[in-house]
Amino acid sequence: xxxxxxxxxxxxxxxxxxxxxxxxxxxxxxxxxxxxxxxxxxxxxxxxxxxxxxxxxxxxxxxxxxxxxxxxxxxxxxxxxxxxxxxxxxxxxxxxxxxxxxxxxxxxxxxxxxxxxxxxxxxxxxxxxxxxxxxxxxxxxxxxxxxxxxxxxxxxxxxxxxxxxxxxxxxxxxxxxxxxxxxxxxxxxxxxxxxxxxxxxxxxxxxxxxxxxxxxxxxxxxxxxxxxxxxxxxxxxxxxxxxxxxxxxxxxxxxxxxx
Numbered sequence: 001x002x003x004x005x006x007x008x009x010x011x012x013x014x015x016x017x018x019x020x021x022x023x024x025x026x027x028x029x030x031x032x033x034x035x036x037x038x039x040x041x042x043x044x045x046x047x048x049x050x051x052x053x054x055x056x057x058x059x060x061x062x063x064x065x066x067x068x069x070x071x072x073x074x075x076x077x078x079x080x081x082x083x084x085x086x087x088x089x090x091x092x093x094x095x096x097x098x099x100x101x102x103x104x105x106x107x108x109x110x111x112x113x114x115x116x117x118x119x120x121x122x123x124x125x126x127x128x129x130x131x132x133x134x135x136x137x138x139x140x141x142x143x144x145x146x147x148x149x150x151x152x153x154x155x156x157x158x159x160x161x162x163x164x165x166x167x168x169x170x171x172x173x174x175x176x177x178x179x180x181x182x183x184x185x186x187x188x189x190x191x192x193x194x195x196x197x198x199x200x201x202x203x204x205x206x207x208x209x210x211x212x213x214x215x216x217x218x219x220x221x222x223x224x225x226x227x228x229x230x231x232x233x234x235x236x237x238x239x240x241x242x243x244x245x246x247x248x249x250x251x252x253x254x255x256x257x258x259x
Contacts, residue, residue, distance in 0.1 A: 004060070008053035016042040119202050122148040122183070129206045132216075134253055138186045140199035140206070147183055188249035193233075193241060196248070200224045223251065 014021065016039040025038035098105045121139045128135035138144045207217050227233065227248055232240040
């Protein structure tokens with residue numbers, strides 16, 4: 001069966017009554033068939049053939065579509081198999097890499113990077129924070145912390161030293177609670193406002209780290225905040241600013257004066 005080259009659905013029937021088909025009509029003319037009827041017979045024969053060609057064309061289109069789908073499916077399956085093989089090989093390579101370099105793939109903890117400054121005052125200041133006693137703000141200023149960083153002496157917490165008392169007697173105290181005589185202490189009332197601003201927040205941190213009661217910590221925060229916002233704090237008269245620091249020193253000492 002010849003292959004149909006063009007879509008028969010698009011074919012246009014010829015004009016079988018034209019002069020071009022005179023010979024074809026003549027072969028059909030007889031006693032019962034005239035020229036007009038011969039043209040109609042040719043037209044009917046064309047449509048019969050065209051309908052047959054349309055059926056063959058549709059069958060061919062379906063067959064080609066099925067073949068194309070089968071080919072697409074085959075290619076897809078081959079590609080899926082190739083990808084699976086590649087994935088398996090990659091996973092095997094990763095496992096081998098993890099075995100060879102275990103430390104590289106060791107799990108890490110999702111921890112935050114510390115952003116708070118580390119405050120390391122001298123042993124004497126740490127002792128005072130632990131005991132809850134009065135401690136000069138100087139130890140928490142930049143100068144005080146720098147002085148502590150230079151001092152390499154560390155006393156045993158269990159060690160005791162003997163110091164004279166105000167009544168002329170002597171008593172044993174923990175070594176860490178003794179002042180370093182080499183350190184030149186600046187009293188609270190003689191601090192600058194800049195030094196006060198350095199020391200106060202650091203002392204609050206040490207209070208919290210050493211489990212001071214929340215109400216005492218809050219008291220200091222409130223008291224120092226009031227001083228910072230006092231109308232004399234930025235007064236052009238520096239004596240008024242000094243008065244606030246003196247008042248701070250007196251109140252701080254009275255609240256935490258050691259017994």
